[in-house]
Amino acid sequence: MSEDLEAAIGAAFQDPEVQSRMAELEKNPDAARKLKEVVEKLKKRYGGPIKWGKRIDTWDKYLAGLGLAGQIGALVGTPVASFIAGATEKAIELIPKIPYAAYYATKTGHVTALPFWATMEAFSLIPYVGVLATFQDTYYKTAMKKLNKEVKQAAVEAGRYAEIKNYGKKWREILSGEQVKAA
Secondary structure, eight states: HHHHHHHHHHHHTTTTTHHHHHHHHHHHHHHHHHHHHHHHHHHHHHHHHHHHHHHHHHHHHHHHHHHHHHHHHHTOHHHHHHHHHHHHHHHHHHHHHHHHHHHHHHHHHTHHHHHEEEEHHHHHHHTTTTTTHHHTOHHHHHHHHHHHHHHHHHHHHHHHHHHHHHHGGGGGHHHHOOOOOOO
């Protein structure tokens, strides 16, 4: 799972805004150290949600395949059989998802993911086409995107801190976002 964490963090450092702050961080070892500490904390915070999000998505794909097979098989039967197959598959699918959602929200503080996931689950109830929502790696990608966003934010903040330390009295311009020329 560390490859996933490293990929999200590496992508964050490729962001142009982060790149523009890296020169300041190189001039200020204290700011670079603080950024490294923040990134390590983020790795610890998101390691579990990323690992378990990937497992939830894998579980979802296996069950979606079974559910789709049940729906197709029910075509020769009755609509009631199709509904029962879909409902049974969805009930089994939700067994790990509900605790994961609580774990994710508690661990990361990212509660806005919950309505998105609920919407994706509702979409997945649509017979035959709903299975497409299942193959999006929804839980894993949500955790990866949130980690990436938090690393970017931490890097930009550390860069601004370094600028303030490097340019001293020009802190007002830095905080207001104005360009500061090297002294």
